[in-house]
Amino acid sequence: MEESPLHAFELHNYIPLSIGGMDISINKAVILMWIVVALAAVLMIMAGSARRLVPGKLQNLAEMLVDFIRGIILDTMGKDGMRFFPLIASLFIFILFCNLLGLIPGSYTVTSQIVVTAVFACLVYGLSLVMGFILHGAKFLGILVPPGTPGWLLPLMIPIELISQLARPISLAVRLFANMTAGHVILGVLFGLAISGGVLIGWLPFAFTIAMNGLEVGIAFIQAYIFTVLTCVYLGDAFHLHGHDDHAH
Amino acid sequence: MPPSQDPFYAGLGQAVRIGTDLLAALIVGGGLGWAVDTYILGTNPWGMVVGLVLGVIAGIRNAYRSAMRWPESPQEHERKG
Numbered sequence: 001m002e003e004s005p006l007h008a009f010e011l012h013n014y015i016p017l018s019i020g021g022m023d024i025s026i027n028k029a030v031i032l033m034w035i036v037v038a039l040a041a042v043l044m045i046m047a048g049s050a051r052r053l054v055p056g057k058l059q060n061l062a063e064m065l066v067d068f069i070r071g072i073i074l075d076t077m078g079k080d081g082m083r084f085f086p087l088i089a090s091l092f093i094f095i096l097f098c099n100l101l102g103l104i105p106g107s108y109t110v111t112s113q114i115v116v117t118a119v120f121a122c123l124v125y126g127l128s129l130v131m132g133f134i135l136h137g138a139k140f141l142g143i144l145v146p147p148g149t150p151g152w153l154l155p156l157m158i159p160i161e162l163i164s165q166l167a168r169p170i171s172l173a174v175r176l177f178a179n180m181t182a183g184h185v186i187l188g189v190l191f192g193l194a195i196s197g198g199v200l201i202g203w204l205p206f207a208f209t210i211a212m213n214g215l216e217v218g219i220a221f222i223q224a225y226i227f228t229v230l231t232c233v234y235l236g237d238a239f240h241l242h243g244h245d246d247h248a249h
Numbered sequence: 250m251p252p253s254q255d256p257f258y259a260g261l262g263q264a265v266r267i268g269t270d271l272l273a274a275l276i277v278g279g280g281l282g283w284a285v286d287t288y289i290l291g292t293n294p295w296g297m298v299v300g301l302v303l304g305v306i307a308g309i310r311n312a313y314r315s316a317m318r319w320p321e322s323p324q325e326h327e328r329k330g
Contacts, residue, residue: 163278163300164307171273171311179265218261226266 008188009112009181028108029116036097036110044093065093069228076232077239084235087127091120092228099180099220103213111223112180114173121173124231132238142241172230179223183216263316270315271308278304 013025047062055063069089073081095111102109110116132140144161145154187209194206282300286293 159303160307160310163274163281163304164311166281167270167274167277167304167307167311170277171269174273175266175269178269222261222265230266 006185008108008184011113029110029113032098032101032108032110033116036094036101039101040093040097072225072228073232076229077236080239081232081236084232088228088231091124091231092224095120095176095227096220096224099224100217102180102184103216103220109180109184111176112184114177117176118169118173120176120227121169124172124234125169128234128238131235132241135239136241140238140241143237168230168234172227176223176227179219183212183219187212187216266315267312270311274308274311275301275304278302278307
């Protein structure tokens with residue numbers, strides 16, 4: 001039996017649906033996303049409903065999570081960033097749950113679809129652009145000119161800055177997608193080796209599969225964390241134009 | 250959230266980040282140059298060559314910037330007060 005290691009990423013429509021020519025079929029990724037949303041919502045609501053002064057296990061976990069996200073926002077954006085807390089917390093929790101649920105054998109990693117990560121990246125980057133123009137008006141274009149650039153360097157610096165700005169949503173989307181996909185391909189290949197190796201030699205790749213799964217749990221956290229931190233950094237850049245270079249605020 | 254606070258994983262995360270920063274800027278630079286070549290100026294292949302060079306510069310600049318910014322070491326926190 002030969003199987004491509006990318007086989008696990010193929011999506012088959014369970015219920016074909018389309019509205020006005022747009023394909024909105026229900027497939028595994030969609031169902032997994034529903035499960036993630038339901039699970040995250042139920043867990044967080046259950047954790048928040050008790051409101052005990054001495055928190056129970058679940059409330060403790062939720063408080064740790066909220067405190068962690070709050071720490072990221074305060075570190076990168078400062079106090080004014082807290083108004084984005086709902087957005088950033090939802091992003092972090094959604095991505096984290098997607099990554100973690102994807103590690104359960106037989107389930108599907110939603111974040112290994114570049115469509116999903118690209119939508120998030122465009123949402124975040126678009127929001128930072130819109131907010132920058134609302135807050136600073138045309139002066140926001142000054143983000144293309146780093147502070148202290150001599151005039152004769154402008155024709156070189158503006159294209160470079162333009163490229164590095166446009167690279168932001170792409171690197172955001174590709175990073176999450178590539179990390180999740182690569183991790184699961186490695187797991188798939190190792191497990192395929194374990195199966196085809198038989199009992200005599202197969203235990204070795206199987207042990208590696210288990211070790212890689214442990215590493216992947218770490219990666220799931222890290223990628224959710226990086227996505228959140230970069231979201232904060234990009235939004236923060238739009239907030240205080242050039243504020244990061246001197247840390248004057 | 251133990252894993253992301255572990256210095257090993259924090260360093261790993263940063264390394265992974267810088268790799269993609271380089272790659273994304275390269276893709277954007279080359280893509281913009283190619284688009285200028287094909288649709289606007291018709292200067293095949295010079296737009297793409299210039300775009301790739303600018304993309305490399307932008308990528309290195311991005312990587313440098315993110316390396317300087319994050320994550321801050323404890324000493325740096327103290328220095329800033």
